[in-house]
Amino acid sequence: MRVAVLGAGAVGARIARQLLSGTKVTQIVLRDTDADRLAQVSKSLGERVIIEHSPFNSQIDAEVIVVATPSGTQMPSVIEAIETKRPVISTSDSLAETVALLKFASQAKENNTPVVLGAGFAPGLTCVLAAHGMSWLDTVEEIHVSKVGTGGPACALVHHRALSRISYDWRHNSWARRPGGSGRSLCWFPEPIGPQDCYRAALPSPVLLHHAFPEVSWITARVSATLRDRLTAVLPMLSPPHSEGGLGAVRVELHGQKNNSHEVVVLGATERPAVAAATVAALSTEYVINEKLKFRGMAGLSEIFDPIYFLHGLEKRGLRIEIFEGDNVNA
Amino acid sequence: MMRTIKGALESVLAAAAVAGVFRILGIDRTKRQSGGWRRVEGPDLR
Numbered sequence A: 001m002r003v004a005v006l007g008a009g010a011v012g013a014r015i016a017r018q019l020l021s022g023t024k025v026t027q028i029v030l031r032d033t034d035a036d037r038l039a040q041v042s043k044s045l046g047e048r049v050i051i052e053h054s055p056f057n058s059q060i061d062a063e064v065i066v067v068a069t070p071s072g073t074q075m076p077s078v079i080e081a082i083e084t085k086r087p088v089i090s091t092s093d094s095l096a097e098t099v100a101l102l103k104f105a106s107q108a109k110e111n112n113t114p115v116v117l118g119a120g121f122a123p124g125l126t127c128v129l130a131a132h133g134m135s136w137l138d139t140v141e142e143i144h145v146s147k148v149g150t151g152g153p154a155c156a157l158v159h160h161r162a163l164s165r166i167s168y169d170w171r172h173n174s175w176a177r178r179p180g181g182s183g184r185s186l187c188w189f190p191e192p193i194g195p196q197d198c199y200r201a202a203l204p205s206p207v208l209l210h211h212a213f214p215e216v217s218w219i220t221a222r223v224s225a226t227l228r229d230r231l232t233a234v235l236p237m238l239s240p241p242h243s244e245g246g247l248g249a250v251r252v253e254l255h256g257q258k259n260n261s262h263e264v265v266v267l268g269a270t271e272r273p274a275v276a277a278a279t280v281a282a283l284s285t286e287y288v289i290n291e292k293l294k295f296r297g298m299a300g301l302s303e304i305f306d307p308i309y310f311l312h313g314l315e316k317r318g319l320r321i322e323i324f325e326g327d328n329v330n331a
Numbered sequence B: 001m002m003r004t005i006k007g008a009l010e011s012v013l014a015a016a017a018v019a020g021v022f023r024i025l026g027i028d029r030t031k032r033q034s035g036g037w038r039r040v041e042g043p044d045l046r
Helices: A012-018 A035-044 A074-083 A095-102 A105-110 A127-134 A153-162 A205-212 A227-233 A273-289 A309-317 B004-023
Strands: A002-006 A027-032 A049-053 A064-067 A086-089 A116-118 A137-146 A166-171 A176-180 A185-189 A194-200 A218-224 A248-258 A261-271 A296-300 A321-326 B034-039
Touching: A002 A012, A012 A027, A012 A035, A012 A064, A012 A273, A027 A035, A027 B034, A035 A049, A064 A074, A064 A273, A074 A086, A074 A105, A074 A116, A086 A273, A095 A116, A095 A176, A095 A205, A105 A227, A105 A296, A127 A137, A127 A205, A127 A248, A127 A261, A127 A273, A127 A309, A137 A185, A137 A194, A137 A205, A166 A205, A185 A218, A185 A248, A205 A296, A248 A273, A261 A273, A273 A309, A309 A321
Parallel strands: A002 A027, A002 A064, A027 A049, A064 A086, A086 A116, A116 A296, A137 A218
Antiparallel strands: A137 A248, A166 A176, A166 A218, A185 A194, A194 A218, A248 A261, A261 A321, A321 B034
């Protein structure tokens, strides 16, 4: 199987490496617009990788396409894959791009093409955790997602911009628009991250989770931020983003009913965001190749994959999933 | 002008003193979690 990985950044290069460690993928076409980055990445990859220095959306010779280009630039490649009926995995964590891509859901279904949206840390792992948590409860009323940390420079830029844009929370059958950077909430993440102040931001998780679980009445997403992050969010980034962020974490909190009593389930994970995103995207690609899908069409990870098998797969790849046990989880 | 600055500083110091007393007495408006994280494994993944 020949797989194209578009984008050789912090996530894309790792996806290529992880796919090469399996046996199903015989060849990888790794494409980027940055020649220096390609040269650097190609040193650590073997002979099964074809390096292509060309625009992302020019013609691709592959059976499956993984789009790991910066969020906001993924749409043309995903649409082209849908039109040519080739399975595609998108790592975009941009709210606007996710909403725009979901408009092509009917076309993906008509073409019988698997399109996996938000295959990353958050969204991505958070969607799988939410789907798994849902299975523990009889009914779920609330899902609250929060994340800490950023992957590569493109991810840091999305994080920076998201804090200055309008966030969308699903609340009581409508979308609640709130300014990014508002709504402080102290969230406890798995150690060593611990408690962090998190704020609303333009994040795609509520959109993907509402698509998967329309019956849930309250879905929110928050991101950790410092005072400086919030004050400078409306400005261009004052200093160039780091090549890769440090340790990050995600947390998914579900409120619901089990045996007629109110229950709260909190799941989380700690990892470097680019590493976790690449692991989720690579596993998603393998699931698509092996046809381990609930259906063929466009959806986030909570809809298209079985969460238990997917979490087993992540565990085998070293991603540690944790559950919080205690009181005042929503303090 | 100096009187205004002095008044503002006194207000800040008074607020800090009150906050300090609350903290010493263990009165904290932020609820703390009690519990901890454990790895999801075995029966949790069925």
